[in-house]
Amino acid sequence: MNEKNSEHELNRLRNQIDTIDSQLLSLINQRLEIGQKVGTIKKQTGSQILDRTRERKLIERLFKLNRGPAGKDLLRYVFNVIITATREIQKPKTISFLGPEASYTHVAALTHFKHSGKFVEQPNLYEIFREVEKNQSHFGVVPVENSIEGAVNHTLDLFADFDLNICAEHYEPVSHDLLSITGEAEDVQKIYSHPQALAQCKTWIKKKFAHAEIFETTSTSKAALLASDDKTIAAIAGKQAAHLYELQSIESKIEDYSGNITRFLVIGKEMPEPTGQDKTSIMFATSHVPGALFKALEPVNRAQLNMLKLESRPTRHHNWSYYFFLDIEGHKLDKRVADTIEEIKQYSLSLKILGSYPVFAKEAHEA
Numbered sequence: 001m002n003e004k005n006s007e008h009e010l011n012r013l014r015n016q017i018d019t020i021d022s023q024l025l026s027l028i029n030q031r032l033e034i035g036q037k038v039g040t041i042k043k044q045t046g047s048q049i050l051d052r053t054r055e056r057k058l059i060e061r062l063f064k065l066n067r068g069p070a071g072k073d074l075l076r077y078v079f080n081v082i083i084t085a086t087r088e089i090q091k092p093k094t095i096s097f098l099g100p101e102a103s104y105t106h107v108a109a110l111t112h113f114k115h116s117g118k119f120v121e122q123p124n125l126y127e128i129f130r131e132v133e134k135n136q137s138h139f140g141v142v143p144v145e146n147s148i149e150g151a152v153n154h155t156l157d158l159f160a161d162f163d164l165n166i167c168a169e170h171y172e173p174v175s176h177d178l179l180s181i182t183g184e185a186e187d188v189q190k191i192y193s194h195p196q197a198l199a200q201c202k203t204w205i206k207k208k209f210a211h212a213e214i215f216e217t218t219s220t221s222k223a224a225l226l227a228s229d230d231k232t233i234a235a236i237a238g239k240q241a242a243h244l245y246e247l248q249s250i251e252s253k254i255e256d257y258s259g260n261i262t263r264f265l266v267i268g269k270e271m272p273e274p275t276g277q278d279k280t281s282i283m284f285a286t287s288h289v290p291g292a293l294f295k296a297l298e299p300v301n302r303a304q305l306n307m308l309k310l311e312s313r314p315t316r317h318h319n320w321s322y323y324f325f326l327d328i329e330g331h332k333l334d335k336r337v338a339d340t341i342e343e344i345k346q347y348s349l350s351l352k353i354l355g356s357y358p359v360f361a362k363e364a365h366e367a
């Protein structure tokens with residue numbers, strides 16, 4: 001065969017491979033869709049996803065059908081991958097959130113994952129990180145920043161203790177109600193809520209309920225739960241909590257400033273691919289010498305990367321040493337971002353990339 005003919009033949013064969021790959025792709029997706037249906041029946045009947053007997057029979061049937069050149073090992077390998085993918089698709093993603101139910105984090109988790117998945121409440125932020133680390137949950141949803149009260153320090157500190165990725169961000173508007181069993185202002189003797197919510201309504205409480213005793217709870221929904229048991233307790237919480245705990249609203253939109261919005265992070269072990277509209281979060285510690293932070297940030301400026309956020313927290317290892325949390329525009333797989341992070345590293349005692357993830361798009365969550 002001359003060079004021209006062999007090139008022609010190569011192209012013809014590759015076209016055949018492309019056609020077969022298209023068929024394989026379509027067949028794999030068809031198989032996964034059927035797997036999903038099998039998964040639904042299993043859920044309804046309470047049967048386990050894994051059925052080893054069925055899997056063994058399925059592979060043996062293929063061995064009998066097989067006329068080669070594929071060997072048994074190859075068949076076993078390929079079909080195990082396909083079956084594992086089918087099992088994965090049957091299993092709903094588990095998402096841990098800061099409970100109890102109807103907390104703002106729960107609402108953010110439901111909206112972000114479009115109500116699809118298994119949502120598991122956790123008593124505190126540490127447990128959310130731990131569940132994800134132990135692979136008990138695929139994802140965790142944690143608050144990281146509020147437009148009025150600023151950073152959620154506990155969340156930032158946990159990033160130092162755990163090696164998890166930020167997989168997404170989610171912004172959720174927050175509006176508070178004062179809720180109680182009777183909905184009557186004169187019954188209220190105590191006000192319960194999460195410290196952030198109490199702070200967001202400080203002026204309103206002082207003006208309207210100066211006489212009430214104030215108690216902090218681990219979440220706004222915990223406050224609602226406690227209020228559902230005692231008519232002298234009012235909770236500052238969201239509308240979802242009112243429905244869940246059958247509470248009446250004494251007053252709505254009691255926050256001191258309107259436009260209150262909380263930024264949540266989805267943490268997990270996945271690494272999102274670049275989308276063209278991404279953010280990268282890193283944390284680093286600088287040495288305690290004059291100009292250290294300035295030097296560490298200079299590369300960001302030089303690369304003309306947009307700096308979206310800078311936050312500091314004590315490292316808790318040495319007095320007066322700090323972790324800086326920095327969000328920059330772009331994905332860590334972009335060369336400009338990767339080079340800049342390398343440069344920051346040179347001026348840092350330690351540096352950790354927390355993740356690259358798509359910039360929040362409100363429309364994507366309204367569908």
Ligand SMILES: O=C(O)C(=O)C[C@]1(C(=O)O)C=C[C@@H](O)C=C1
Nearest residue numbers: 038049050051054055083086087
């Ligand atoms: O047949 C089932 O029960 C399925 O759920 C499908 C399937 C498969 O991919 O073939 C997946 C998981 C089970 O362990 C067995 C088989």
